Amino acid sequence: MTASARQLELGRVGESVRRVDGIPKTTGEFAYASDLSAAGMLWGHTVRSPHAHARIVEIDLAGALASPGVHAVLTHEDVPGQKRYGLEFPDQPVLAFDRVRYFGEPVALVAAEHPEQARRAAERIRVEYEPLQPVVDPEQATTQEPIHEQRWTHGHGYLDDSRPNVVRHLVIRHGDPDAAGDVSVSGSYELGIQDQAFLGPESGLAVPDGEGGVDVYVATQWLHVDRDQIAPCLNLPREQVRIHLAGVGGAFGGREDLSMQIHSALLALHTSRPVKMVYNREESFVGHVHRHPARIWAEHRADRDGKLVCVRMRILLDGGAYASSSTAVTSNAASFACGPYAVENALLDSTCVYTNNPPCGAMRGFGAVQTCFAAEAQMDKLAAALGLDPVELRLRNALAPGDRLPTGQRIEGSLPVAEVIRRAAELPVPEPEELPREAIRLPGGAGNTTRGEGVRRGVGFAVGYKNICYSEGFDDYCAARVRLFAEGGAEVHCAAAEVGQGVTNVILQVARTELGTDDVRLASHTTASVDSAGSASASRMTWMAAGAVQLACRAALEERERTGGEVDVERVYRHPRTSPLDPETGQTTGERSHVAFACAAMRVVAEVDVELGLTRVVWIGTAQDIGTAINPQAVEGQIEGGTAQGLGLALMEEIQTRDGLITNASFTDYLIPTTLDMPRVESVLVEVPEPDAPYGVKGVGEPPTVVSTAAILSALRDATGRELTRVPVRPDDIVGL
Amino acid sequence: MKIGLTVNGAEREADVWEGESLLFALRERLGLPGSKNACEQGECGSCSVLLDGTLVCACLVLAAQADGHDVVTVEGLAEDGELHRVQQAFVEAGAVQCGFCTPGLVVATADLLAHTPQPSDDEIREALSGNLCRCTGYSKIFDAVRLASQ
DSSP, rough: HHHHHHHTOOOOSSSSSOOTTHHHOOOOOOOGGGGGOOOOOOEEEEEOOOOSEEEEEEEEOOHHSSSEEEEEEEGGGOOOEEEEESSSOOEESOOOSSEEOEEEEEEEEESSSSHHHHHHHHHHHHEEEEEOOOOTTTTTGGGSSSSSOOTTTTTSSSSOSSTTEEEEEEEEEEEOTTTOSSSSEEEEEEEEOOOOOOOSOOOEEEEOSSSEEEEEEEEOOHHHHHHHHHHHHHTTGGGGEEEEOBBBBTTTTTTOOOOOHOOOOOHHHTTOOEEEOOOOOOHHHHHHHHHHHHHHEEEEEEEEEEEEEEEEEEEEEEEEESOTTTTHHHHHHHHTTTBBOOOOOOEEEEEEOOSSSSOBBBTTTTTTHHHHHHHHHHHHHHHHHHHHOOOHHHHHBBBOOOOTTTTTTTTOOOOOHHHHHHHHHOOOOOOOOOOSSGGGSTTGGGGSSSSTTTEEEEEEEOOOOOEEOOTOOOOOEEEEEEOTTSSSSSEOOOOOOOSOOOOOHHHHHHHHHHTTOOOEEOOOOOTTTSSOOOOTTTHHHHHHHHHHHHHHHHHHHHHHHHHHEEEEEEEEOOOOOOOOOOOTTOSSSSSSSSSSHHOOOEEEEEEEETTTTEEEEEEEEEEOSSSSSSHHHHHHHHHHHHHHHHHHHTTTOOEEETEEEEEEOOOTSSOOOOOOOEEEEEEEEOOOOOOOOOGGOOOSHHHHHOOHHHHOHHHHHHHHHOOOEESOHHHHHHHHH | EEEEEEEEEEEEEEEETTOBBBIIIIISSSOTTTTTOSSOOOOOOOOOOOOTEEEEGGGSSSSGGTOOOOOOOGGSSSSBBBBHHHHHHHHHHHHOOSOSSSSHHHHHHHHHHHHHSSSSSSHHHHHTTTTOOOSSSSHHHHHHHHHOOO
């Protein structure tokens, strides 16, 4: 190994350090949740509802119980504790009882010697359903029969909307919502359901401890919140349920909610054997929540100089059958509806409803993606109406520290909106490519049978922003524990979930920097040895883990200074407190409802074949507000990957449903970007340290996803001259100009 | 049924069910979980292995079909404790995030470079288009392939 490579391997804060798990991941040795095994292990399988909405009349288990290799067949009657769970509201049955509310809802479980035996036994379970009319149109949901008997989200400080099936209704009123401008543009927009499509399917292994408790090894985003949901359903004290992080094959929000955790634990405790569950791809599509599909109506009013006077937006989100994190998504959609622009007057009305469509919750961008797409389309429209350059219009309205948001919150930290706009706009776009050319470089790639006669080129631009860390008064913290050994060296415990984003490196780089030594190891991520780290979501994990590890390291050094011996300290880091939004006005009830913000601007070159309805994104250039980079190479990786997920939503990704039933649950029918779809991404890292954050960091995972769908659509509009108000864009939308 | 095959140079035997894929046999019978189970329908390339020197998705091959044949998995690429240059390049270029696609991409890239030592950008894109990655947006994977081809 060369000297420079060694330096790369053991770097400090600010250096591009090799992933500590990089080599095992390239050799196949890294153990993902689906790779685990244990002596005497059984395989679990889930029986799921084939209906989007139905009453359960009877469940007959006899056939399954008599099947070869079967050790357990369980229904809701076998759940010893609470029958329902949920990330924020316990509205979701562990196993369905009385009725099923979405296609794929778990109804029964089987454990058998071989996964195929479990699957075949599951097929022999007879569930008699009485189908009910599914609620599938979110616009009609508020006038239809409620799909839940209880109002789960009432009484939590939200506006108590009495209409049926409302998960949350938030109205932000700012200034004079009736203020008129010289120019007004309006439009309605729609987004399909996007899937996280992480490659590692939901999997895990539950091992009974022989004393009534259970250890669950699972791919998750937040170990402790899993534990706190699992334990009451098993009727066990929290200490008897230990959650250990198994290798995570991507997450993107889709592993915030539980999938097979309680199920595998139930089967393991019932059989006294280790039980492994691994979803296949089809099952994964019903095994986690998705990005909320949305319908958005927007009106932007501006004066003749292009200064925004008033933004009015109505947002309707389809939350599907269970609440998950929908209340926070509703709020984010409204909070960031205006985009990163200073607006004196606004009326932002955001509603999320229950339906019998697939449940929706967290996905990278979390509500900001949906409204950025609408808001940026509006800004392009406004620029056209005013005869202004779209970049200039954005600069004239760019939000800056000291400005107030529609929620009344003043921006105190860093938010270099004008800077990212200028830096992205400066990036030189590549020259148009000549025709004819290799088919692989035509829209549609090798599927393009023309010589490029119908190819048109467009250049687009967009800006987006969102919150960093949890908001609205959520009591958020992260713990870290540091041990210093007498013989030298240190061990760090932190339950921050490594989901691929590289937080393991962040923890080690911070510890090496603070302790001034390379001799640092990270203990395995578990609920058994350290308090909660909070969730690897909301672009918060780097900030929070860096804060906690920094605190614990400094405390450990002080302790050793004092005692001279071995040291073992645990510290909890909290970010500045936030306050709820007023349920009537949507205004912050304290100084801030969001901790901090991050923005990104993106410039895109795209080509459209208007004869075939095919697209090609040629080039993407972006400038992102990142606070400071702990690991610049990893930051770039987040920007490139986040951009690809936004490209997927722009061009191809949509879960399709018919009466609530998913019709494309496979990678054959649900397409995600390949090497042929993703262009080069040129990224500029704009470093303006965040004053409230350790080392000035910000999360970097979400802004690229927020902005890229909007930026790509801007380029497609430039190429086609069409409004393109729905994503993903379909061939029919761009063909035949 | 019993099958015998060569895996990463070693003679191996396994007792498999007739319906099992080569992927399942590798992962669950032969202790080689490096080949990944992301879609199990031939769309994602995460289970890419070499079967008699040809790049295949192990999920689309029955274990029984591999009886008497030669299989190389991601676990068989490193030699004498030295990483394969493609593995080294993926680590150095930052081409690994969650890593679930990485074994398949490493095998596919090793196969590409064995046939085309200096691939053009178009050739890289085409050769790896059957390997889905959800984390990286592919930029650093292209960097890794270029690095390994130097």
